[in-house]
Amino acid sequence: MRASPQPTGKPLLDAALGHKQKTPPVWIMRQAGRYLPEYREVRAKAGSFLDLCYTPTLACEVTLQPLRRFDLDAAILFSDILVIPDALGQPVRFAQGEGPVLEPLDAKSVASLSPEKALDHLTPVLETLERIKAALAQEKTLIGFCGAPWTVATYMLGGKGSSDQAAARLFALNEPVAFAALIDILVEVSARYLVAQLRAGADMVQIFESWALNLDETAFRNYVIEPNRRLVARVRELVPDAPITGFPRGAAGMLAEYAEKTGVNVLGLDYATPLAFASQTLPQTLTVQGNLDPLRLVAGGAQMESRAREIVAAFADRPHIFNLGHGIVPQTPIAHVSDLLKVIKG
């Protein structure tokens, strides 16, 4: 845990820095997304999904859209965790209805990645952040992000998203030297990318470890905790006291160890994390973020409202940022988002 700097007047950033707020500040994972008609309109005008990520005017526009509709406390950069492999010279394609597709790396091709040029490739993302920052109200927090090294590696090694990450897990066991080299590259490039985001206007950054599930504890320590720890430390060498959120989806019994060893300011909780388990396992001073099931937001009504209230009550004694426990899904009715915000903010 880090010493808390003085409050900044941005409620969400302040909660991240350890200052408990009267009502929990809120943002919603994938808040700029397909459930919004205005997003779908911009998306249809852009070429590919990555074109949208690399076009600062459009990426800035979709980032700001949800804040025009809802009283959210943060904007999160519109981008994707796979801009990193793309920037390293492993092209990423978003196939219609299929998700991202990459040509999987083998042990030899790890050496042919080009980390030295990666940051140049990401210049448009930094320009997007500058534009958002200039347009954003003073009390709103601007969040930057990247994928965690293991999660990004699962796509680079498996060629696509996978519910059990078998390709990457076998690669790590069978090719430990090449795997370690890949993680080293991802830690260093991701650190420089997050530092550049903080310098371009991000108030804080989140590390998405979307595939922390399906690892045994030895693998979890080696693939998740240690690279996240190094990434956090490297960012703070260059930007001391950088506020950082870690979101290890599926960490389950390893949550407390992840929080302690990585030194993140905020721990993102997936929706499968039981509230009492989190309360009892995590240090009282740690800020937590989460964790409503996005499908409760789709279904709406009393079950959604009562669960949201349970979450707020469970974390009333510590700094808490309200969020979903996974990304909002396209079929979510917009009215349910307003209903949720009423429950949280009164």
Next chain:
Amino acid sequence: MRASPQPTGKPLLDAALGHKQKTPPVWIMRQAGRYLPEYREVRAKAGSFLDLCYTPTLACEVTLQPLRRFDLDAAILFSDILVIPDALGQPVRFAQGEGPVLEPLDAKSVASLSPEKALDHLTPVLETLERIKAALAQEKTLIGFCGAPWTVATYMLGGKGSSDQAAARLFALNEPVAFAALIDILVEVSARYLVAQLRAGADMVQIFESWALNLDETAFRNYVIEPNRRLVARVRELVPDAPITGFPRGAAGMLAEYAEKTGVNVLGLDYATPLAFASQTLPQTLTVQGNLDPLRLVAGGAQMESRAREIVAAFADRPHIFNLGHGIVPQTPIAHVSDLLKVIKG
């Protein structure tokens, strides 16, 4: 927890009944399966995958195959968790390379299921158990099984396996009455099926809750714990002291509550369950089963052996049945299975 009956002389059953063994007895999830050439040979002769499940001579043969190669302490009935929807009148097809495919139920079609005829449909499975029992050495344990109500419901409602079970989760939120009716049917039919298995020769039964992950705690209590509790209680109404294993894959922070409330004799641990977490959270008298990552068995060598030793050491102070933390995968080298058994049994 139940009072432990006297030892039976079957090491695996005895461990299940709470009698700690000098070395942990072993079986392997999907031990009768595609990694064995003799299995692939029988499979090629049978028609569909369900034909194999419903042909007692062939199902008995593939059940016994792994025990001819390896010093395993149990045979597990060769069958599939989806014989239940099939028996209820919702046909199941196993498409090549795709896994099971069903025509998804809607709220109305739940009422058209035929639970009264289900057990007749499953007669061949009971004949398979009688054949296995007659052929099995005295000291080997015969394990029967079924899918847990929620897990089976995810296939019946979603039409196929799904990493996030979104269709079933939304159905449960949007159609609570039909969902409760479906779970009631599954609890009752599964209980009668397990009882029939125990009467046909199974020494113990396992309830596979393969999709316990991705549920928030409210959903986990309503969809997983409560139906499992009712299923266990109903089986024991008819077969008092029936030894029952529960395997709630992905239960994570809900593990201890699952074990306590369902009253299972044995708790199956997936490979993501940290050893110290399990030791500290679960009652010392509870038998645990697991939990090596199947991909460590594919990769083999020192990393597999050291992890297997860690698992044995972690559970040395309680009754423990060694197993993988998920099913063995087709590309597993057979020699690695022998290596693993040497590590466990010396």
